Amino acid sequence: METVIVTNNLSYHYAAEKERYALQNVSLSFLQGELVALVGPNGSGKTTFIKLLAGLLEPNEGYVEVLGRNPKKLKEEGLLGTQIGLVFQNPDNQIVAAVVEEDVAFGPENLNLPTGEIKKRVEEALKLTGLWELRQRASYALSGGQKQRLAIAGALALKPRILLLDEPTSMLDPAGRQEVLNLLLKLNEEEKLTIIFITHYMEEALRAKRLIAFDRGRVAFDGTPNNFFRQKPLVRRLGLDIPPLYKLLERLWAEKIFVPDTVTTPEMLVEEICRLR
Ligand SMILES: Nc1ncnc2c1ncn2[C@@H]1O[C@H](COP(=O)(O)OP(=O)(O)OP(=O)(O)O)[C@@H](O)[C@H]1O
Ligand SMILES: [Mg+2]
Incomplete structure:
Protein backbone atom coordinates (compact mmCIF):
# COMPACT_ATOMS: atom_id res chain seq x y z
CA MET A 1 0.00 0.00 0.00
CA VAL A 99 -29.44 25.12 -2.73
CA VAL A 100 -27.93 21.69 -2.08
CA GLU A 101 -26.63 20.99 -5.60
CA GLU A 102 -25.23 24.51 -5.94
CA ASP A 103 -23.34 24.05 -2.72
CA VAL A 104 -21.67 20.91 -4.07
CA ALA A 105 -20.89 22.65 -7.39
CA PHE A 106 -19.09 25.51 -5.66
CA GLY A 107 -15.69 23.79 -5.36
CA PRO A 108 -15.51 22.36 -8.90
CA GLU A 109 -16.66 25.73 -10.29
CA ASN A 110 -13.73 27.39 -8.53
CA LEU A 111 -11.42 24.92 -10.24
CA ASN A 112 -12.79 26.23 -13.55
CA LEU A 113 -13.71 22.75 -14.73
CA PRO A 114 -15.86 22.36 -17.87
CA THR A 115 -19.62 22.47 -17.19
CA GLY A 116 -20.14 18.83 -18.13
CA GLU A 117 -17.43 17.72 -15.72
CA ILE A 118 -18.92 19.86 -12.93
CA LYS A 119 -22.36 18.30 -13.47
CA LYS A 120 -20.88 14.83 -13.44
CA ARG A 121 -18.96 15.43 -10.22
CA VAL A 122 -21.93 17.00 -8.46
CA GLU A 123 -24.12 14.06 -9.38
CA GLU A 124 -21.52 11.55 -8.22
CA ALA A 125 -20.92 13.32 -4.92
CA LEU A 126 -24.65 13.69 -4.21
CA LYS A 127 -25.28 10.03 -4.96
CA LEU A 128 -22.36 8.84 -2.82
CA THR A 129 -23.59 10.85 0.15
CA GLY A 130 -27.24 9.88 -0.30
CA LEU A 131 -28.33 13.46 -1.05
CA TRP A 132 -29.31 13.03 -4.69
CA GLU A 133 -33.03 13.11 -3.90
CA LEU A 134 -32.52 16.30 -1.88
CA ARG A 135 -30.48 18.10 -4.54
CA GLN A 136 -32.96 20.93 -5.01
CA ARG A 137 -33.68 21.50 -1.35
CA ALA A 138 -32.66 24.63 0.51
CA SER A 139 -29.35 23.80 2.22
CA TYR A 140 -30.31 25.59 5.43
CA ALA A 141 -33.43 23.43 5.77
CA LEU A 142 -31.45 20.17 5.98
CA SER A 143 -31.00 18.28 9.25
CA GLY A 144 -27.62 18.43 10.98
CA GLY A 145 -26.62 15.01 9.68
CA GLN A 146 -27.68 15.95 6.15
CA LYS A 147 -25.70 19.19 6.37
CA GLN A 148 -22.57 17.31 7.38
CA ARG A 149 -23.13 14.90 4.49
CA LEU A 150 -23.46 17.96 2.27
CA ALA A 151 -20.13 19.26 3.56
CA ILE A 152 -18.62 15.86 2.74
CA ALA A 153 -20.25 15.91 -0.72
CA GLY A 154 -18.67 19.33 -1.35
CA ALA A 155 -15.29 17.93 -0.40
CA LEU A 156 -15.78 14.81 -2.57
CA ALA A 157 -16.64 16.87 -5.64
CA LEU A 158 -12.97 17.92 -5.76
CA ILE A 242 -14.58 2.26 27.23
CA PRO A 243 -17.45 1.91 24.73
CA PRO A 244 -20.33 -0.14 26.19
CA LEU A 245 -20.15 -2.55 23.25
CA TYR A 246 -16.51 -3.31 23.99
CA LYS A 247 -17.32 -3.86 27.70
CA LEU A 248 -19.98 -6.32 26.63
CA LEU A 249 -17.53 -8.13 24.33
CA GLU A 250 -15.11 -8.52 27.22
CA ARG A 251 -17.85 -9.94 29.42
CA LEU A 252 -18.74 -12.42 26.71
CA TRP A 253 -15.10 -13.49 26.28
CA ALA A 254 -14.80 -13.91 30.05
CA GLU A 255 -17.80 -16.25 29.85
CA LYS A 256 -16.01 -18.12 27.05
CA ILE A 257 -18.47 -16.92 24.44
CA PHE A 258 -16.07 -16.24 21.62
CA VAL A 259 -17.58 -13.68 19.30
CA PRO A 260 -14.86 -12.29 17.01
CA ASP A 261 -13.21 -9.03 18.01
CA THR A 262 -14.04 -7.60 14.60
CA VAL A 263 -17.52 -6.83 15.98
CA THR A 264 -17.93 -3.05 16.16
CA THR A 265 -21.69 -2.46 16.23
CA PRO A 266 -24.63 -3.88 18.21
CA GLU A 267 -26.07 -5.18 14.92
CA MET A 268 -22.89 -7.12 14.17
CA LEU A 269 -22.95 -8.54 17.69
CA VAL A 270 -26.51 -9.76 17.31
CA GLU A 271 -25.56 -11.44 14.05
CA GLU A 272 -22.54 -13.17 15.57
CA ILE A 273 -24.50 -14.36 18.60
CA CYS A 274 -27.24 -15.77 16.38
CA ARG A 275 -24.54 -17.63 14.47
CA LEU A 276 -23.19 -19.32 17.61
CA ARG A 277 -24.14 -22.96 17.39
N1 LIG B 1 -5.36 29.40 18.38
C1 LIG B 1 -4.67 28.98 19.45
N2 LIG B 1 -3.86 29.83 20.12
C2 LIG B 1 -3.14 29.42 21.20
N3 LIG B 1 -3.17 28.16 21.67
C3 LIG B 1 -3.96 27.27 21.05
C4 LIG B 1 -4.75 27.63 19.92
N4 LIG B 1 -5.42 26.54 19.50
C5 LIG B 1 -5.07 25.54 20.34
N5 LIG B 1 -4.19 25.98 21.27
C6 LIG B 1 -3.56 25.16 22.33
O1 LIG B 1 -2.88 24.08 21.71
C7 LIG B 1 -3.07 22.87 22.43
C8 LIG B 1 -3.68 21.81 21.52
O2 LIG B 1 -4.97 22.25 21.10
P1 LIG B 1 -5.86 21.49 20.05
O3 LIG B 1 -6.96 22.41 19.67
O4 LIG B 1 -5.00 20.95 18.96
O5 LIG B 1 -6.41 20.27 20.93
P2 LIG B 1 -7.58 19.23 20.62
O6 LIG B 1 -7.00 17.89 20.99
O7 LIG B 1 -8.12 19.42 19.29
O8 LIG B 1 -8.66 19.61 21.75
P3 LIG B 1 -10.28 19.51 21.70
O9 LIG B 1 -10.60 18.07 21.96
O10 LIG B 1 -10.71 20.38 22.82
O11 LIG B 1 -10.74 19.99 20.36
C9 LIG B 1 -3.92 23.25 23.63
O12 LIG B 1 -3.08 23.48 24.73
C10 LIG B 1 -4.60 24.53 23.22
O13 LIG B 1 -4.87 25.34 24.32
MG1 LIG C 1 -9.99 19.95 18.55
Whole structure:
Protein backbone atom coordinates (compact mmCIF):
# COMPACT_ATOMS: atom_id res chain seq x y z
CA MET A 1 0.00 0.00 0.00
CA GLU A 2 1.14 3.46 -0.87
CA THR A 3 2.06 5.86 1.94
CA VAL A 4 -0.03 9.00 1.51
CA ILE A 5 0.93 11.05 4.59
CA VAL A 6 4.21 11.19 6.47
CA THR A 7 5.09 13.32 9.46
CA ASN A 8 8.52 13.31 11.00
CA ASN A 9 9.22 14.84 14.42
CA LEU A 10 6.43 17.25 13.80
CA SER A 11 6.23 19.95 16.47
CA TYR A 12 4.11 23.04 16.81
CA HIS A 13 3.49 25.75 19.36
CA TYR A 14 1.06 28.61 18.99
CA ALA A 15 2.70 32.02 19.09
CA ALA A 16 0.88 32.80 22.31
CA GLU A 17 2.46 29.93 24.22
CA LYS A 18 6.04 29.52 23.04
CA GLU A 19 7.21 27.39 25.94
CA ARG A 20 4.32 24.93 25.59
CA TYR A 21 4.08 22.66 22.59
CA ALA A 22 0.63 21.95 21.20
CA LEU A 23 2.24 19.09 19.30
CA GLN A 24 5.62 17.58 20.00
CA ASN A 25 7.75 15.16 17.98
CA VAL A 26 4.94 13.42 16.22
CA SER A 27 6.17 10.90 13.65
CA LEU A 28 3.36 9.04 11.95
CA SER A 29 2.60 7.67 8.54
CA PHE A 30 -0.66 6.79 6.89
CA LEU A 31 -1.33 4.38 4.07
CA GLN A 32 -3.77 4.75 1.22
CA GLY A 33 -7.16 3.40 2.32
CA GLU A 34 -6.71 3.65 6.08
CA LEU A 35 -9.61 4.56 8.36
CA VAL A 36 -8.17 6.25 11.43
CA ALA A 37 -9.79 7.69 14.55
CA LEU A 38 -7.87 10.38 16.45
CA VAL A 39 -8.81 10.56 20.12
CA GLY A 40 -7.48 12.24 23.25
CA PRO A 41 -8.49 14.69 25.94
CA ASN A 42 -9.32 18.34 25.25
CA GLY A 43 -6.23 20.28 24.27
CA SER A 44 -4.16 17.17 23.46
CA GLY A 45 -3.28 18.40 19.95
CA LYS A 46 -5.73 16.59 17.68
CA THR A 47 -6.97 19.67 15.83
CA THR A 48 -3.46 21.08 15.62
CA PHE A 49 -2.30 17.83 14.01
CA ILE A 50 -5.07 17.89 11.41
CA LYS A 51 -4.37 21.56 10.64
CA LEU A 52 -0.71 20.76 10.05
CA LEU A 53 -1.68 17.95 7.69
CA ALA A 54 -3.96 20.32 5.82
CA GLY A 55 -1.36 23.07 5.54
CA LEU A 56 -3.48 25.44 7.64
CA LEU A 57 -0.54 25.67 10.05
CA GLU A 58 3.17 25.40 9.35
CA PRO A 59 5.33 23.22 11.60
CA ASN A 60 7.87 24.88 13.90
CA GLU A 61 10.01 21.76 13.70
CA GLY A 62 9.94 18.55 11.71
CA TYR A 63 8.03 18.07 8.50
CA VAL A 64 4.84 16.85 6.96
CA GLU A 65 4.29 15.47 3.47
CA VAL A 66 0.98 14.76 1.85
CA LEU A 67 1.16 12.71 -1.34
CA GLY A 68 4.81 13.64 -1.51
CA ARG A 69 4.20 17.35 -1.22
CA ASN A 70 4.26 20.07 1.40
CA PRO A 71 0.57 20.71 2.19
CA LYS A 72 1.25 24.41 2.74
CA LYS A 73 2.43 24.64 -0.89
CA LEU A 74 -0.60 22.74 -2.13
CA LYS A 75 -2.79 25.17 -0.27
CA GLU A 76 -1.00 28.19 -1.75
CA GLU A 77 -1.54 26.75 -5.22
CA GLY A 78 -5.24 26.36 -4.49
CA LEU A 79 -4.95 22.61 -5.02
CA LEU A 80 -5.35 21.44 -1.48
CA GLY A 81 -8.96 20.35 -1.93
CA THR A 82 -8.03 18.13 -4.86
CA GLN A 83 -5.85 16.09 -2.50
CA ILE A 84 -7.42 16.57 0.92
CA GLY A 85 -11.09 17.06 1.76
CA LEU A 86 -11.56 18.94 5.03
CA VAL A 87 -14.67 18.82 7.19
CA PHE A 88 -15.15 20.62 10.49
CA GLN A 89 -17.59 20.22 13.34
CA ASN A 90 -20.12 22.94 12.66
CA PRO A 91 -22.22 22.00 9.65
CA ASP A 92 -23.67 25.50 9.29
CA ASN A 93 -20.26 27.11 8.80
CA GLN A 94 -19.47 24.92 5.81
CA ILE A 95 -22.45 25.66 3.63
CA VAL A 96 -21.80 28.27 0.96
CA ALA A 97 -24.86 28.12 -1.32
CA ALA A 98 -28.61 28.26 -0.75
CA VAL A 99 -29.44 25.12 -2.73
CA VAL A 100 -27.93 21.69 -2.08
CA GLU A 101 -26.63 20.99 -5.60
CA GLU A 102 -25.23 24.51 -5.94
CA ASP A 103 -23.34 24.05 -2.72
CA VAL A 104 -21.67 20.91 -4.07
CA ALA A 105 -20.89 22.65 -7.39
CA PHE A 106 -19.09 25.51 -5.66
CA GLY A 107 -15.69 23.79 -5.36
CA PRO A 108 -15.51 22.36 -8.90
CA GLU A 109 -16.66 25.73 -10.29
CA ASN A 110 -13.73 27.39 -8.53
CA LEU A 111 -11.42 24.92 -10.24
CA ASN A 112 -12.79 26.23 -13.55
CA LEU A 113 -13.71 22.75 -14.73
CA PRO A 114 -15.86 22.36 -17.87
CA THR A 115 -19.62 22.47 -17.19
CA GLY A 116 -20.14 18.83 -18.13
CA GLU A 117 -17.43 17.72 -15.72
CA ILE A 118 -18.92 19.86 -12.93
CA LYS A 119 -22.36 18.30 -13.47
CA LYS A 120 -20.88 14.83 -13.44
CA ARG A 121 -18.96 15.43 -10.22
CA VAL A 122 -21.93 17.00 -8.46
CA GLU A 123 -24.12 14.06 -9.38
CA GLU A 124 -21.52 11.55 -8.22
CA ALA A 125 -20.92 13.32 -4.92
CA LEU A 126 -24.65 13.69 -4.21
CA LYS A 127 -25.28 10.03 -4.96
CA LEU A 128 -22.36 8.84 -2.82
CA THR A 129 -23.59 10.85 0.15
CA GLY A 130 -27.24 9.88 -0.30
CA LEU A 131 -28.33 13.46 -1.05
CA TRP A 132 -29.31 13.03 -4.69
CA GLU A 133 -33.03 13.11 -3.90
CA LEU A 134 -32.52 16.30 -1.88
CA ARG A 135 -30.48 18.10 -4.54
CA GLN A 136 -32.96 20.93 -5.01
CA ARG A 137 -33.68 21.50 -1.35
CA ALA A 138 -32.66 24.63 0.51
CA SER A 139 -29.35 23.80 2.22
CA TYR A 140 -30.31 25.59 5.43
CA ALA A 141 -33.43 23.43 5.77
CA LEU A 142 -31.45 20.17 5.98
CA SER A 143 -31.00 18.28 9.25
CA GLY A 144 -27.62 18.43 10.98
CA GLY A 145 -26.62 15.01 9.68
CA GLN A 146 -27.68 15.95 6.15
CA LYS A 147 -25.70 19.19 6.37
CA GLN A 148 -22.57 17.31 7.38
CA ARG A 149 -23.13 14.90 4.49
CA LEU A 150 -23.46 17.96 2.27
CA ALA A 151 -20.13 19.26 3.56
CA ILE A 152 -18.62 15.86 2.74
CA ALA A 153 -20.25 15.91 -0.72
CA GLY A 154 -18.67 19.33 -1.35
CA ALA A 155 -15.29 17.93 -0.40
CA LEU A 156 -15.78 14.81 -2.57
CA ALA A 157 -16.64 16.87 -5.64
CA LEU A 158 -12.97 17.92 -5.76
CA LYS A 159 -11.98 14.22 -5.89
CA PRO A 160 -9.54 14.18 -2.98
CA ARG A 161 -7.76 10.98 -1.99
CA ILE A 162 -7.79 11.87 1.69
CA LEU A 163 -10.58 13.09 3.98
CA LEU A 164 -9.68 14.83 7.25
CA LEU A 165 -12.57 15.47 9.61
CA ASP A 166 -12.40 17.36 12.90
CA GLU A 167 -15.22 16.09 15.13
CA PRO A 168 -17.68 15.84 12.24
CA THR A 169 -20.35 14.35 14.50
CA SER A 170 -19.97 16.37 17.68
CA MET A 171 -22.79 18.81 16.92
CA LEU A 172 -25.21 16.16 15.66
CA ASP A 173 -27.99 14.19 17.31
CA PRO A 174 -27.52 10.40 17.60
CA ALA A 175 -29.29 9.74 14.27
CA GLY A 176 -27.13 12.33 12.50
CA ARG A 177 -24.00 10.85 14.05
CA GLN A 178 -24.91 7.42 12.72
CA GLU A 179 -25.57 8.81 9.24
CA VAL A 180 -22.21 10.52 9.07
CA LEU A 181 -20.24 7.64 10.52
CA ASN A 182 -21.88 5.12 8.20
CA LEU A 183 -21.02 7.38 5.28
CA LEU A 184 -17.37 7.54 6.33
CA LEU A 185 -17.22 3.75 6.59
CA LYS A 186 -18.81 3.40 3.17
CA LEU A 187 -16.45 5.90 1.53
CA ASN A 188 -13.50 4.08 3.04
CA GLU A 189 -14.77 0.64 2.09
CA GLU A 190 -16.09 1.33 -1.41
CA GLU A 191 -14.13 4.34 -2.63
CA LYS A 192 -10.89 3.39 -0.84
CA LEU A 193 -10.58 6.91 0.51
CA THR A 194 -8.03 7.46 3.25
CA ILE A 195 -10.02 8.86 6.16
CA ILE A 196 -8.74 10.40 9.39
CA PHE A 197 -11.40 11.65 11.79
CA ILE A 198 -11.29 13.17 15.25
CA THR A 199 -13.93 12.05 17.70
CA HIS A 200 -14.79 12.21 21.39
CA TYR A 201 -17.22 9.30 21.00
CA MET A 202 -15.44 6.06 21.73
CA GLU A 203 -18.13 3.94 20.07
CA GLU A 204 -17.20 5.77 16.85
CA ALA A 205 -13.49 5.24 17.44
CA LEU A 206 -14.20 1.52 17.91
CA ARG A 207 -15.39 1.35 14.30
CA ALA A 208 -12.14 2.66 12.84
CA LYS A 209 -9.40 0.28 11.72
CA ARG A 210 -6.68 2.24 13.47
CA LEU A 211 -6.83 4.42 16.56
CA ILE A 212 -4.30 7.06 17.51
CA ALA A 213 -4.53 8.62 20.96
CA PHE A 214 -2.90 11.96 21.67
CA ASP A 215 -1.84 13.09 25.11
CA ARG A 216 -0.42 16.56 25.71
CA GLY A 217 0.79 16.88 22.14
CA ARG A 218 2.35 13.44 21.90
CA VAL A 219 1.21 10.11 20.53
CA ALA A 220 0.18 7.95 23.49
CA PHE A 221 -1.17 5.03 21.48
CA ASP A 222 -1.21 3.87 17.86
CA GLY A 223 -2.87 0.56 17.04
CA THR A 224 -6.21 -1.15 16.68
CA PRO A 225 -9.18 0.19 18.68
CA ASN A 226 -9.52 -3.16 20.47
CA ASN A 227 -5.92 -3.07 21.64
CA PHE A 228 -6.48 0.45 22.89
CA PHE A 229 -9.60 -0.34 24.89
CA ARG A 230 -7.87 -3.41 26.35
CA GLN A 231 -5.39 -1.03 28.03
CA LYS A 232 -7.70 0.16 30.79
CA PRO A 233 -5.15 2.22 32.78
CA LEU A 234 -4.13 4.19 29.68
CA VAL A 235 -7.74 4.77 28.61
CA ARG A 236 -8.57 5.94 32.13
CA ARG A 237 -5.50 8.18 32.35
CA LEU A 238 -6.59 9.94 29.15
CA GLY A 239 -10.06 10.42 30.64
CA LEU A 240 -11.69 8.43 27.84
CA ASP A 241 -14.51 5.90 28.15
CA ILE A 242 -14.58 2.26 27.23
CA PRO A 243 -17.45 1.91 24.73
CA PRO A 244 -20.33 -0.14 26.19
CA LEU A 245 -20.15 -2.55 23.25
CA TYR A 246 -16.51 -3.31 23.99
CA LYS A 247 -17.32 -3.86 27.70
CA LEU A 248 -19.98 -6.32 26.63
CA LEU A 249 -17.53 -8.13 24.33
CA GLU A 250 -15.11 -8.52 27.22
CA ARG A 251 -17.85 -9.94 29.42
CA LEU A 252 -18.74 -12.42 26.71
CA TRP A 253 -15.10 -13.49 26.28
CA ALA A 254 -14.80 -13.91 30.05
CA GLU A 255 -17.80 -16.25 29.85
CA LYS A 256 -16.01 -18.12 27.05
CA ILE A 257 -18.47 -16.92 24.44
CA PHE A 258 -16.07 -16.24 21.62
CA VAL A 259 -17.58 -13.68 19.30
CA PRO A 260 -14.86 -12.29 17.01
CA ASP A 261 -13.21 -9.03 18.01
CA THR A 262 -14.04 -7.60 14.60
CA VAL A 263 -17.52 -6.83 15.98
CA THR A 264 -17.93 -3.05 16.16
CA THR A 265 -21.69 -2.46 16.23
CA PRO A 266 -24.63 -3.88 18.21
CA GLU A 267 -26.07 -5.18 14.92
CA MET A 268 -22.89 -7.12 14.17
CA LEU A 269 -22.95 -8.54 17.69
CA VAL A 270 -26.51 -9.76 17.31
CA GLU A 271 -25.56 -11.44 14.05
CA GLU A 272 -22.54 -13.17 15.57
CA ILE A 273 -24.50 -14.36 18.60
CA CYS A 274 -27.24 -15.77 16.38
CA ARG A 275 -24.54 -17.63 14.47
CA LEU A 276 -23.19 -19.32 17.61
CA ARG A 277 -24.14 -22.96 17.39
N1 LIG B 1 -5.36 29.40 18.38
C1 LIG B 1 -4.67 28.98 19.45
N2 LIG B 1 -3.86 29.83 20.12
C2 LIG B 1 -3.14 29.42 21.20
N3 LIG B 1 -3.17 28.16 21.67
C3 LIG B 1 -3.96 27.27 21.05
C4 LIG B 1 -4.75 27.63 19.92
N4 LIG B 1 -5.42 26.54 19.50
C5 LIG B 1 -5.07 25.54 20.34
N5 LIG B 1 -4.19 25.98 21.27
C6 LIG B 1 -3.56 25.16 22.33
O1 LIG B 1 -2.88 24.08 21.71
C7 LIG B 1 -3.07 22.87 22.43
C8 LIG B 1 -3.68 21.81 21.52
O2 LIG B 1 -4.97 22.25 21.10
P1 LIG B 1 -5.86 21.49 20.05
O3 LIG B 1 -6.96 22.41 19.67
O4 LIG B 1 -5.00 20.95 18.96
O5 LIG B 1 -6.41 20.27 20.93
P2 LIG B 1 -7.58 19.23 20.62
O6 LIG B 1 -7.00 17.89 20.99
O7 LIG B 1 -8.12 19.42 19.29
O8 LIG B 1 -8.66 19.61 21.75
P3 LIG B 1 -10.28 19.51 21.70
O9 LIG B 1 -10.60 18.07 21.96
O10 LIG B 1 -10.71 20.38 22.82
O11 LIG B 1 -10.74 19.99 20.36
C9 LIG B 1 -3.92 23.25 23.63
O12 LIG B 1 -3.08 23.48 24.73
C10 LIG B 1 -4.60 24.53 23.22
O13 LIG B 1 -4.87 25.34 24.32
MG1 LIG C 1 -9.99 19.95 18.55
